[in-house]
């Protein structure tokens with residue numbers, strides 16, 4: 001079983017964050033492709049997969065932030081919570097089979113996740129990198 005011991009090392013923590021960002025980007029690309037192909041069934045499956053992946057990714061990041069006493073943890077966590085709410089809403093729309101999910105909600109989420117990575121996650125990664133050098 002996966003023990004949570006890897007978080008004790010900032011190098012491995014940073015690596016774990018970067019690996020899951022790659023996984024998330026891959027899923028987002030897949031969703032965009034499904035939309036381009038009008039493949040609603042694949043889009044639905046991938047959006048559900050995105051929700052599960054983001055929940056686990058955000059938990060990992062939050063555990064890492066706690067472990068290393070990251071000073072901006074609460075603001076960062078608040079953004080994660082907003083993103084999970086947004087994705088949960090998208091999933092609810094999908095369950096109702098309302099085609100609106102194809103448009104604005106997902107594009108908003110793409111923007112949110114991109115901004116979050118470029119603003120909040122970059123700061124966290126810089127913080128972990130600074131610990132590596134100590």
Ligand SMILES: [Fe+2]
Nearest residue numbers: 021057061121
């Ligand atoms: Fe992240």
Ligand SMILES: [Fe+2]
Nearest residue numbers: 061076120121
């Ligand atoms: Fe994050």
